[in-house]
Amino acid sequence: MKAFTNYLKIFMGVLVLTFGMVACDKEDYLIFTAQEPSEAISFTNNASDTYLLSADSRTNIAERFVWNKPDFGAPTTVSYVVEGSVNEDFSTVDYSSGTLNETNHAVTINNLIALATAMGLDADPNTNGPDGQPNNSGVVYFRVKAFVGSADAVNNASSVSDLMPLNIVMVEASSGGGGSGVEKSSWGVVGSAANDWGNAGPDLPFYTTDQADVFVAYVNLKDGAMKFRENNDWGNNLGDDGADGTLEPGGADIMVTAGDYKIVLDLNSNTYTIEPYSWGVVGSAYNDWGNNGPDAKLFYDYTTDTWKAGVKLLDGLMKIRLNNDWGTNFGDDGADGTLENGGADIPVTAGFYTLTVNFNDNTYTLESSDLWGIVGSGYNDWGNAGPDFMFTPLGEDKWIAENVTLIDGMIKFRINEDWGVNLGDDGADGTLEANGADIAVTAGTYDIMLDFSGADPTYTFITK
Structure with a gap:
């Protein structure tokens, strides 16, 4: 009897093992069905009070939307889409991120400007809405969807967040006109030193000054030759036959060495001057006071008659100097945004910045950008x-x-x-x-x- 019992136990063990193996095979074919999530998707970021929209900052991030990841009760990939509308009921979808896999999405100033335009808003101070009030402000709405499968699938499991309203304001231009008063002239620099005699782009521009027929150009040149011509055309061009600073129609090429220059063209006397000229950022916050490469170059912006640099800075100090040399350098003695020649070092914290310098009144701004x-x-x-x-x-x-x-x-x-x-x-x-x-x-x-x-x-x- 004992032998029979042992035999029975062995038989049952084999039966259980066999059944278990079959069960494992069948388990491979189990189908999971995604369910509506127990916790709805929702934004976890907070909106700002107002979003100022300006064409000058259209590439800046306006808002980075962040949200939770809902649990659909199945081991499946969850996708998302951020949508924006000028209507609270989302009768139109005026912005879409497209399908996303991450739980955040950045919307730029330009995206909001597009929504503002769809609403009929503008930055013109001379226009008003039907109520007679300025039509430069309004509210746009955003939501985020989470879904299993494709966003347009029928009866797919999904979750939609509450709306996040954003108050937007188009920054109006000054009604007095504005502008720096500086314009591009019809004259430019052409040559192997500038633009491969016109084959590598337009001539480098001269700008107007406060003197009639006197123009200035701030250019980066290569070793080579240059001339001055009008309207990117050889019909009216000037060179220097005697290499003496006096210009002649159709005159000889002007030889230059590589570098940054300021060129002044005086058509009253048919003369020109050229001098090394480059403003830059130097300091422990950028290039170890010049020991770790050249200064961060500032570029001339004729629309504001200022000099600008986009620069990544470290925690430290900085100054602004001419031609990568200490002969002319500016700091800020009063930490008040005013520059003094030889002034105090300017302390900065690490980040990405736009530096704007106005040498007409020796003021500057350093803005996180x-x-x-x-x-x-x-x-x-x-x-x-x-x-x-x-x-x-x-x-x-x-x-x-x-x-x-x-x-x-x-x-x-x-x-x-x-x-x-x-x-x-x-x-x-x-x-x-x-x-x-x-x-x-x-x-x-x-x-x-x-x-x-x-x-x-x-x-x-x-x-x-």
Whole structure:
């Protein structure tokens, strides 16, 4: 009997093992059904009181939406979409992020300007709404959806957040006109030292001054030759036959060495002057007081008659000096935004900044900013081999990066060395798209321009 009992136990054990193996096979075919989440999706960030919208800052991040991850009760991928509307009932969807996998999304000033335009708002101080009040402010609405499967699937499990209203205000231009009073002239610098005699882009511009027929240009030149001509055309050009500073129609090429220059063209006397000229940021906050590379260059912005630099700073001190030399340098003795020659060092904290200097009254501003930069295998190994190359914002919604040395590879443009906002080129057509394709580049030195003034942002490479 004992032997029979042991045999029975062994038989039952084999039966259980066999059943278990079959059960495991069947478990592979279990189907999980996603359910409506027990906790609805919701924004976890807080909106600002007001969002000021200006074309000068259209590339800045206005708001980064952040939300929780809902549990649909199934081991499945959850996707999201952020939507915006000018209507509280979302009868129209006027903004969409597209499908997202992360739980945050940045909306730019430009995105809000597009919504403002859809509402009929504008920045013109001379226009009003139907009620006679200025039509430059309003409310737009955002929501976030979480879903399993595709966003438009029928009967898919999903969750929609409450609305987040944003109060937006278009910054109106001064009703008195404004502007710096400086304009681009019809004259420019052309040559192998400037733009490959016109083959690598338009002539470098001269600007008007407070004297009639006297123009000034701030240019970065290569070793080579240059001349001055009007309207990017050889019909009216000036050179220097005697290399004596006097100009003659159709005269000889003017030889120059590489560097940054200020050129003054006086058509009253048909003379010109050229001198080394470059303002830059120096200090422990940037280049170890000049021991770790050249100063961060400031660029002339004729629309405001000021000098600007987009710069990434460290905790430390800075000053502004001429021609990478201590002969002329400016600090701030009173920490009041006014510059004095030889003045005190300016303390700064680490971050991304736009520095604006007005040498008409020796004032400056240093504003925390969202700066576009160049990243990629063609520049800094996608950020692993040093910082991005920073652009400087100028008037007319344009950004400049000068003398960028690239290697064969790919690049993209992103804000503040972060992938949250980045631009590539899906069609390789010079038009930029958010999260677009990598841009192929060949080794060389370039000036690169970003232009956000049109409906779609564009970029231009100028070979140096």
